[in-house]
Amino acid sequence: MINEELLTAAVRNNAEWCGSMCRAHGLTTATGPRAWTSPHRTPLYYPDAVSLAADATAADVVTGIDLTGPGASVKDSYARLDLAPEGFRPLFDATWIGRPAGAPAVPAPSWTRAGSPEALAAWAHAWSGGDADEAALFRPALLDDPAVTVLAVPGADGRVVGGAVLSTGAGATGVSNLFAADGTDPAAVWAAALAAADPAVPVVGYESGDDLAPALAAGFTELGPLRVWLAA
CATH class of the missing domain: 3.40.630 (Aminopeptidase)
Incomplete structure (x- = not known):
């Protein structure tokens, strides 16, 4: 594309x-x-x-x-x-x-799919930094959507230390809500997201501020402002 x-x-x-x-x-x-x-x-x-x-x-x-x-x-x-x-x-x-279709260029850390209400709640707790109101945004009904994958990167002790949401649609995989907690390198989370995405379609999203540089380092290019x- x-x-x-x-x-x-x-x-x-x-x-x-x-x-x-x-x-x-x-x-x-x-x-x-x-x-x-x-x-x-x-x-x-x-x-x-x-x-x-x-x-x-x-x-x-x-x-x-x-x-x-x-x-x-x-x-x-x-x-x-x-x-x-x-x-x-x-x-x-x-x-x-955006990043064209293709396999990721760097190895990815282990990742899992937050596919149960309990796993989603743990993911949302990590994403929100423990803010219950923000964590409540991610409801279990989201898990019933076949277009949505909630990706979790576990730390050594099993706690979620990074993650993202992958959503398929419009001929692409979208990456949103990407986060890296507890000193996790954002590059590792981007690598996990790309590893989880379908290599046959492009990967897209948007970022701002300090979050843009890690995305560009992961192989994305700037497409335009919003x-x-x-x-x-």
Whole structure:
């Protein structure tokens, strides 16, 4: 895939992952040609709308979402929208990343699939740093989604010290929620994620700040900017 195709795959894969998370919380979403939207407030950290096309308009992303109170958010996938007139402010910027199909270039540490409610709870506890409210984001219903794999990297004592979520869709594997705890090298977690991904399809995602460099070191390239907006 060329970068433009990878970017499209990254955007649409991420929207599908947002849909998976919403379904795990009992929410119904809608996907149109230029936007993915949820008519109900989405789970913590997940957008109420995602633009799916570079020519999407403000109307495409704000129509059909709940604006009756503060807190709605929009993922502006191409960082081209001006949502200030709609009552939004920029929350953060990030960078889409992609890696072409192919086997990982470096050995990976051992990893397991958090495939039971108990294993998912342990994973979520590690991901959240022990924050019960954040850990509750990952509900057991997520395990019933065949497109989702929750990957855990165990430490010497068996505790989860790193992990990520892999989600298939739009002809790619998406990597999200990647974390490295207790001094774990992020490079090891990225290697595990790539080892768990299907080598026949590209791997995509997005990162920002200090988390971008380890992804690039793992063989990803920058595909383009995105911006998340938050309603006042």
